[in-house]
Amino acid sequence: MSAGRSLNFAHFSFKQLMELDACTRCGECIIWCPTYAEKKDEAITPLKKIEQVRRFAHRQYDLWARLFGPRAVAGAEIAEHSRGTYDCTLCGRCHVVCPVHIDTRPLWLAMREQLVEAGIFPEIFAQVRERIAAEHNNLGEPNSNRLAWADNLDEPPPAAGPGEPAELVYFVGCVSSLYPMAYSIPQSLSQILRRAGIPFAVLGAEEWCCGFPLIIAGMSRQAEELARHNVAAVRAAGTKRLVTTCPSCYHTWKDTYPAILGEPLGFQVIHAVELLDELLEEQVLELGPYEKRVTYHDPCDLGRTSGIYEAPRRVLRSIPGLIFREMEHHHARALCCGGGGDVEMADPELVGMVARRRLAQAQAVEAEIIVSACQQCKRTLAGAARKERLRVRALDITEIVWEAMQNEGL
Amino acid sequence: MPADRLTVFWIAIAITLVLFLALVGLKVDLWSQGYLRDTNGQLVPRRRAGAALMIALRYVFSARFGRVIWVFLVDGLLHRRLWQEDRFRWLTHFLMLFGFFSLFALSIITGFFEEILHLGFGLDTPLVRFVTNKDTPLMALLNESLGLMILAGVLLAVFRRFILRPAQLRTASTDVTTMVLLGIILLTGYPIEAFRLIMDGTPPALAWYSFIGYPLSLAIQPLALNWPLWHYWTFMVHIAACIVLALTMPFSKFFHTLVSPIIATVNVLTGREEVQA
Numbered sequence: 001m002s003a004g005r006s007l008n009f010a011h012f013s014f015k016q017l018m019e020l021d022a023c024t025r026c027g028e029c030i031i032w033c034p035t036y037a038e039k040k041d042e043a044i045t046p047l048k049k050i051e052q053v054r055r056f057a058h059r060q061y062d063l064w065a066r067l068f069g070p071r072a073v074a075g076a077e078i079a080e081h082s083r084g085t086y087d088c089t090l091c092g093r094c095h096v097v098c099p100v101h102i103d104t105r106p107l108w109l110a111m112r113e114q115l116v117e118a119g120i121f122p123e124i125f126a127q128v129r130e131r132i133a134a135e136h137n138n139l140g141e142p143n144s145n146r147l148a149w150a151d152n153l154d155e156p157p158p159a160a161g162p163g164e165p166a167e168l169v170y171f172v173g174c175v176s177s178l179y180p181m182a183y184s185i186p187q188s189l190s191q192i193l194r195r196a197g198i199p200f201a202v203l204g205a206e207e208w209c210c211g212f213p214l215i216i217a218g219m220s221r222q223a224e225e226l227a228r229h230n231v232a233a234v235r236a237a238g239t240k241r242l243v244t245t246c247p248s249c250y251h252t253w254k255d256t257y258p259a260i261l262g263e264p265l266g267f268q269v270i271h272a273v274e275l276l277d278e279l280l281e282e283q284v285l286e287l288g289p290y291e292k293r294v295t296y297h298d299p300c301d302l303g304r305t306s307g308i309y310e311a312p313r314r315v316l317r318s319i320p321g322l323i324f325r326e327m328e329h330h331h332a333r334a335l336c337c338g339g340g341g342d343v344e345m346a347d348p349e350l351v352g353m354v355a356r357r358r359l360a361q362a363q364a365v366e367a368e369i370i371v372s373a374c375q376q377c378k379r380t381l382a383g384a385a386r387k388e389r390l391r392v393r394a395l396d397i398t399e400i401v402w403e404a405m406q407n408e409g410l
Numbered sequence: 411m412p413a414d415r416l417t418v419f420w421i422a423i424a425i426t427l428v429l430f431l432a433l434v435g436l437k438v439d440l441w442s443q444g445y446l447r448d449t450n451g452q453l454v455p456r457r458r459a460g461a462a463l464m465i466a467l468r469y470v471f472s473a474r475f476g477r478v479i480w481v482f483l484v485d486g487l488l489h490r491r492l493w494q495e496d497r498f499r500w501l502t503h504f505l506m507l508f509g510f511f512s513l514f515a516l517s518i519i520t521g522f523f524e525e526i527l528h529l530g531f532g533l534d535t536p537l538v539r540f541v542t543n544k545d546t547p548l549m550a551l552l553n554e555s556l557g558l559m560i561l562a563g564v565l566l567a568v569f570r571r572f573i574l575r576p577a578q579l580r581t582a583s584t585d586v587t588t589m590v591l592l593g594i595i596l597l598t599g600y601p602i603e604a605f606r607l608i609m610d611g612t613p614p615a616l617a618w619y620s621f622i623g624y625p626l627s628l629a630i631q632p633l634a635l636n637w638p639l640w641h642y643w644t645f646m647v648h649i650a651a652c653i654v655l656a657l658t659m660p661f662s663k664f665f666h667t668l669v670s671p672i673i674a675t676v677n678v679l680t681g682r683e684e685v686q687a
Contacts, residue, residue: 014444014462015676021437022673024666025585027578028495047580058661061440063433099492100670101485101677 004072007056011113019102020054023047029094029104034336035087035343038353043084046094046104052081053111075120082120085111086346089354090216091336092304105305108341112218122346125217133222136208136229137174144205149176149183150190157190158201160237166201168193169239171230171253173246174209175375181382182375185245188402189272195405196284200243206233212248215256217342227252227260235266245272245398247302247374248340254306271302273373276401277311280318288407289321290400295367296324297358297381298334299374312373312397319404327361335361337372339380355384362392373397415642419649420525426653433660434668469679478679485678486671502570505563506592507667513556520549545612550619553603558622561596564589584662591655598648600626605641 009017029046030036036044043049056077060070088108095104115121131140149172150156160166170189176182193200208230211223230253234242242265244250254269279285296316302308309331316324329335338354359381362370370392372378381394442458448465470478484490487507493500523541527533540546544553568589571579603623606612608631617624659665 009440009443010445012444014441014446014458015673017441017444018669019673021665022670023663024670025580025582025663026499027576027580030578030580057440057443061436061443062661063436066436097491097495099489099495099674100666101491101674101681103677103681 004074005078005118006060006070006072007078007114008117009057009060009114011117012107012110016103016107016110017057019107020050020057022100022102023050023054024100025051026099028097028099032093032097032333034091034093034338034354034357035089035350037357038350039087041084041087043080044087045084046098049081049084049088049108049111050102052077052084053114056081078115078118078120081111082115082122085115086122086341087343087350088341089300089336089338089343090341091300093333093336096304096332109216109218109220112216113220114218116218121218124345125219125342128213128217128342128345129219129222132209132211132214132226136226137178138209138213139174139178141178143208146172146177146207147202147204148178149186150202153187153190155194159204159206160201160239161203161206161233162236164201165238166199167238167240168198168200169234169237169242170200170202171207171210171234171242171244171246171249172202173244173249173375174213175379176245177207179375179379181379182396185375185378185396185398188396188398189243189245192276192285192398192402192405196279198279198284201237203230203233203237208233210246210249210252211256212252213342215252223252223256224260227257231257231261231265239267241268241270243270243272243275245373245375245396247271247299247306248376251301251305271306271308271311271373272398273302273308273312273315276315276397280315285401285405286408287319287401287404288410290319290404290407291321291323292368293323293325293366294369294371294400295327295362295365296330296397297327297337297362297370297372297377298331299372299377300334300336300340302373303334304332315397315401316371319400322400322404325365325367327358327365327367329361337377337380338384339376344380351380352384352387355380356388359385359388359390359392363390367392369393369395369400371395371397371400415645416525418646420521422649422653423521426656430656430659433657437660437665466676474679478675481678482671482675486675489674498566498570502563502566505559506567507563509556509559509563510592511667513553513560516549516552516556544606545610545616545619547616547619550616550623551621554620554622557596557599560592564592564596582663584658587658588655588662588664591651591658594651595648595655598644598651601630602641602644602648603627604630605637605644609637609641 025047027047033045056073059065059073065071085108090105090108092105095102098104112121128138132138135141136143147156157170158164158166160169172186176185208226210230211226214220214223242253244253250269250271258264276285294316296312298309316322335358336354337358338351344351359370370381372381372394373396375396378394378396385392385394438459442455446453446458446461453461489500489503492503520541523538528538528542541549544550570576571581600622603620604627607617607620607624607627617627655664
């Protein structure tokens, strides 16, 4: 194991370093941690991560360190801390249950930034960073393939760009653009918009990764170039609204980009569920019967991170014949699907374990379909259902709405 | 005869206070290694604590004053979320926190009246006599009741941690140290009062306001010990435990009592309203 080292605490805010001392060590977070529930690895627990970083900080800044010099942190300790920090899905459930309201998700991100600077992080993230730098998407495929999902559509979506103004730009995201399992999400949304007569455009090859995978890996600096490119591309199209089907892209555009740029974007950012909710309220969409028992899985980045809980439920409840059932854990306490936090890259087996637990909750309410508003949740849940041969389908909310629209008049 | 009890007490308290503030200062210096979002990272670490304080004060003394105070009381001190989650844990925490800080405040007020107003300035008004006389019914009752609150809270915490043993609890050595110190402070507090009642020969009509100390004094009086000596040394052990608790506080989980109300208030005020499932 490598020798000891010092760590840079400039990645944390003043408040975050205070939060390390605010932890009461009550352990409430442990009860709700989805990855600890599966692996039982103490290093994953929020309590342990906070305790470790506080200990590391003390070695560099406590009274002993002031009098006799800082003590190095042992390589084995940092390695254990890194393992726990990167086995976290960043679901943010620990924040929701923390009695003293510690804002955990940004704290875990600061820890990852610190670990990246120290060079102690899963190697796969260095590869992802290179892929995004080279091809501008996290799969490393040629970025010109971004419209592969539109190949089967009768009419390809128009491209936005200079000289081609578009009031509404649909930012598709890497997963929906490049993973065939998720193609049906942009296909559904684009057909919904067409039938509703809403003009829109996509960026195509000019759409670069939003940078979210890098930001949550602890490599936020590398996301800055992506942010500047994407914002410039959308501004060039004279856009008034940008819609995403990906909750992580949504959060990045809405919250992170203005912070990176240091200025407002100049256009509105909405998630597809908000747009669907709005179109249904305006009675623009006509829905036919969809007679299935459906439950809704709150994506972490749409729910806990962005505070959108009711819009998708209103959309589902407006579908004729649909029987809606809540799972045991929903809204702010919804269980993660396991697909967040880049854990899929670092520990794919763990993702399946968490997803199976979520699917069991869907089965407990006898849902035929577990619907989400996130391509990553859909991939994760559908993958686990297929592997376990469970009789639960995982779909995106856009797919259900499009199917209901096709049933209109039946 | 050993050195004057109160002289030792006040010298020790003064030194402890200075050391405690120095240790908290080190903590603040550690927090200052982190950036301040509102200053665009322009400040050097040694100026960040002052800037953070100014940001906080500007926020507090604004149109949001009422909301800040409400959130501080309900979420910072009374832990609304814990109340919603688990009443047993809330009660345990409330008994210890409220009891400890109220007793601490009462001791500071009593000390101020005794040492500063009475001895320092020679004041002898009815109010000064009321506060400094340990046999004043209200003062005796308050001291006994607040001590009992802490004792009940510590017993519930020990019961939960070591008998119920919920799976999420992790007991560190510093937790045990804190509980032992609190236990010593509590277990020496009542005997000190009992020894004093015997020494002073407080009449039963007044002594009964010390509703634990007085029965204890009745129980031990037949032992006919050297009560002033026992009182002196028990008091010293009591104070020593208080000093150790204060000096280990910045390094133990007990430090959260100072930090978590601030963090809870800041995060509730600046975060999103969450839909509670």
